[in-house]
Amino acid sequence: MGPGGTHSTGETRRAIEATFRIERARLIAGLARMVRSVDLAEERAQDALVTALAEWPGGGIPANPGAWLMAVAKRRAIDTIRRDTMMTRKHDEIAQTLEEADEDAAEAIERAIDDDLGDELLGLIFTACHPMLSRDARAALTLRVVGGLTTDEIARAFLSSEATIAQRIVRAKKAIAKAGLAFEVPRGAERATRLPSVLEVIYLVFNEGYAATAGDDLVRPGLCMEAQRLGRMLAGLMPEEAEVLGLLALMEIQASRLGARAGPDGSFIPLTEQDRARWDQLLIRRGLDALARAEAIDGGGPYALQAALAACHARARRAGDTDWVRIAALYDRLRGVMPSPVVDLNRAIAHSMAFGPGAGLRLLDAVAGDEALAGYAPLPAARGDFLFRAGRLAEARAEFETAAGLTRNGREAAFLLARAKACGQ
Amino acid sequence: MRVMVFVKATEDSEQGVLPTADMLEAMGRFNEELVNAGIMLTGDGLKPSSQAKRVAFDGPGRKVIDGPFAETRELVAGYWIWEVKDMDEALAWVKRCPNPMPGPSEIEIRPIYEMADFAEAMTPEATEIFDRTREKLGS
Numbered sequence: 197m198g199p200g201g202t203h204s205t206g207e208t209r210r211a212i213e214a215t216f217r218i219e220r221a222r223l224i225a226g227l228a229r230m231v232r233s234v235d236l237a238e239e240r241a242q243d244a245l246v247t248a249l250a251e252w253p254g255g256g257i258p259a260n261p262g263a264w265l266m267a268v269a270k271r272r273a274i275d276t277i278r279r280d281t282m283m284t285r286k287h288d289e290i291a292q293t294l295e296e297a298d299e300d301a302a303e304a305i306e307r308a309i310d311d312d313l314g315d316e317l318l319g320l321i322f323t324a325c326h327p328m329l330s331r332d333a334r335a336a337l338t339l340r341v342v343g344g345l346t347t348d349e350i351a352r353a354f355l356s357s358e359a360t361i362a363q364r365i366v367r368a369k370k371a372i373a374k375a376g377l378a379f380e381v382p383r384g385a386e387r388a389t390r391l392p393s394v395l396e397v398i399y400l401v402f403n404e405g406y407a408a409t410a411g412d413d414l415v416r417p418g419l420c421m422e423a424q425r426l427g428r429m430l431a432g433l434m435p436e437e438a439e440v441l442g443l444l445a446l447m448e449i450q451a452s453r454l455g456a457r458a459g460p461d462g463s464f465i466p467l468t469e470q471d472r473a474r475w476d477q478l479l480i481r482r483g484l485d486a487l488a489r490a491e492a493i494d495g496g497g498p499y500a501l502q503a504a505l506a507a508c509h510a511r512a513r514r515a516g517d518t519d520w521v522r523i524a525a526l527y528d529r530l531r532g533v534m535p536s537p538v539v540d541l542n543r544a545i546a547h548s549m550a551f552g553p554g555a556g557l558r559l560l561d562a563v564a565g566d567e568a569l570a571g572y573a574p575l576p577a578a579r580g581d582f583l584f585r586a587g588r589l590a591e592a593r594a595e596f597e598t599a600a601g602l603t604r605n606g607r608e609a610a611f612l613l614a615r616a617k618a619c620g621q
Numbered sequence: 622m623r624v625m626v627f628v629k630a631t632e633d634s635e636q637g638v639l640p641t642a643d644m645l646e647a648m649g650r651f652n653e654e655l656v657n658a659g660i661m662l663t664g665d666g667l668k669p670s671s672q673a674k675r676v677a678f679d680g681p682g683r684k685v686i687d688g689p690f691a692e693t694r695e696l697v698a699g700y701w702i703w704e705v706k707d708m709d710e711a712l713a714w715v716k717r718c719p720n721p722m723p724g725p726s727e728i729e730i731r732p733i734y735e736m737a738d739f740a741e742a743m744t745p746e747a748t749e750i751f752d753r754t755r756e757k758l759g760s
Contacts, residue, residue, distance in 0.1 A: 211712065213709070214707075214712065214713035217706070217713075218658065218713055261717070424659070424704075425659035425660070425704070429659040432653075432656045432659070478663060
């Protein structure tokens, strides 16, 4: 019985389930390494929950519930391994003594128990985010086994059907089993090549949540929190990885603006026009702190640089205080590690803010021919802005009109047409 | 959701009795667990109320009251801010916290108001009525 002794059965059940939710990912991680299967690990974890629901209401929640659940689940796993070994032997008539088989199983369990719990969790994360899986499959599987979301929640979050997500997860698990992955944390050079695929998944989850609008199912904006939680976990487990800290910083700072980026009618408010008093200062502080830790190791990675860019805005009390010279310099570095025409476009905008419209126009001319930007409304919109500021109104007007014709967003089109009109005849 | 988790004061904490090495170590481990689970946003310990001040408001009046304050059990000795899925999760975490005080003590969990709590009071319909009213008033 819990302290107080006044719990109703329903409350006890909820308390047990909450405890289980806290332990679930670590439980699955430890079991997966032992049984080499996400499915079996999930089953054994579920067994442990069933046992807890039967035993805890009478005996109380144990002092170390995680260890208790793990012990129960592992005992069940050993029983299953023994049973399977016996059956295999009957089928194949392998001449192997029972003692030997027991020793193997016992050794595997010893190894599993000896492993550091955090290491197991990391192993599970790296496995669920293995680059052989598609990005969507990695995201779904990670949210399922690490985040503990249900298939239904994941489907709603990604505006997909439950059947599609369920199938995606089943396929991913099969692929992992087929590849015989050991649920281990890659070391050295392999870690360096596999870490980006973990970070990519977390940032994908975050951006799905960030793209959600006010009318959406609450599960969608909840994805931001889920991604932040994963990012914080990862930063706790790998505090020496600059890019892990960089991604965390980027997410914390971007999330600090969640409450300020939409008007009462749900319309999008651009960064420079947001009410900065509504930015979440606690998240900004956490973001700046994580960024400082990343930069102390190496601030040159794509996430750390993007976080540094986000930090420039977070530090400016008013839009007019923004340090555009610093932003321009950061974009110069970002295009070196993350070459993309969109980065080049943003770089041109930053340079125009820092050094005047002429500098922006020169940089835009260099990327204007890029096919990836063909039909991309922000390109003519930026050029229109630079021309307007340079006093070349007729040209600016034509660019704004082109941009308005390209965007599919009604509000954006109206905004651009208003800017065209402001250029006069 | 965000919750603020208060460690309530005791006679010991009010007298500035510092935690023992064992308690510090246990609390350090608990904090590490909170960080690794990704739920802890911030937290601090507070000095005794003998070093505190209160400002009492009454209309335009502002009166400063120096600590210490009498109602020990109502005072706060430390706090965390956590981001959790629900109250059940917060409760499960608090239950596994080591007793923060040498004697009997209490921890209180309070959900923090979030933007969504206010959004409900300001539906698009309500906003429109509000805007129309303002238009009529010519402001």
